Amino acid sequence: MSKSLPALAGALLLLCGCASQAPHSSSPAASAPAAAASAPAAPVATTPADDNLNAVAWSQTAVEHDLIYLETYRNAQSQLLGALKDKQWDALPKDDRIAAYKGLKPAVILDIDETALDNSPYQARLIHSGGEYNEADWAAWCKEERARALPGAVAFTQFAAKHGIAVIYISNRSQDLDTATIDNLRKVGFPVSGPEAFLGLGTILRGCDQVGTEKNCRRQLVSQHYRVLMQFGDQLGDFVSVLTNTDAGRAQAIAPYMNWIGTRWFVLPNPTYGSWEPALFNNEWGTPRDQRRHQKIDALRTD
CATH class of the missing domain: 3.40.50.1000 (HAD superfamily/HAD-like)
Structure with missing residues (x-):
């Protein structure tokens, strides 16, 4: 039994040593999930889309x-x-x-x-x-x-x-x-x-x-x-x-x-301008720009 005490002590030391190697808050392995969760969203375009x-x-x-x-x-x-x-x-x-x-x-x-x-x-x-x-x-x-x-x-x-x-x-x-x-x-x-x-x-x-x-x-x-x-x-x-x-x-x-x-x-x-364009929105240039754009999209064929 006296021979088993050193073995038991050694096992306890080994377990403690393993615990000391676990990643802490500053290690890359520990911080990766948190960083992913808090990553900033992709920048939103500030320039509006221009059809031209x-x-x-x-x-x-x-x-x-x-x-x-x-x-x-x-x-x-x-x-x-x-x-x-x-x-x-x-x-x-x-x-x-x-x-x-x-x-x-x-x-x-x-x-x-x-x-x-x-x-x-x-x-x-x-x-x-x-x-x-x-x-x-x-x-x-x-x-x-x-x-x-x-x-x-x-x-x-x-x-x-x-x-x-x-x-x-x-x-x-x-x-x-x-x-x-x-x-x-x-x-x-x-x-x-x-x-x-x-x-x-x-x-x-x-x-x-x-x-x-x-x-x-x-x-x-x-x-x-x-x-x-x-x-x-x-x-x-x-x-x-x-x-x-x-x-x-x-x-x-x-x-x-x-x-x-x-x-x-x-x-x-x-392709930049011409009478073909207003033909797509009933020749109504007074229509707001975004509405004209939607009418042009609606005129597109998908088949």
Whole structure:
């Protein structure tokens, strides 16, 4: 029995030693569960979602964006001289061809914004500020004369001018922005024959009643002086009048001219703005921004 006492004492010491190795409150093993429980929640975004972020980012950074423009303008240039030689070739819709084109000088018509000039920096500013388009800020941007040329557009218009084809710019920039717009176009290399080459919003054609920002009156004005070989734009209204801005109305307006796409009419991509957007919320810009967003979401197809 005297031999068993040391053994018992040793066992007790061993148990005490084990207990002394148990993690205490300052050890990583002990603190891990408590830390997990008290970890701060992920930061909540303070910047509200902006529907235009991806669109503007794509326009500014995606090489695919530039390639589409190059492809479009190069394709048009490869067909331009053939259109010039074909004396029956005209790219104005029938309602806008109010004068016979026989014997008239040839021309091409280009929209300006997102067709010839890149205004994505203005859109980027709106994203940073959280604001929306307004005429004062837009006019200020135009007067900076800093918009860059879109890929392929300068080369195409210079080619046209070299072959005696007038380049006419029909834009919904206000007519009083003519000087700044023409200066910007010239700075980046576009041929501009003179002030008459810019037909901005507010240009008057006697006897023609313009509806909203439709360009039909200005196309009719061009038809009095030119045989139009091609038209370029990023909006349906750059080519034909859209009097009912709904899905059905837009489809009806373009239906008679579908076989002109890629031959007489050349459409450029613009995911940042356009008449397609208000068509999704009944053209009611007075609707609160969050409600407009929900209506756009509701318009998405999921099958």
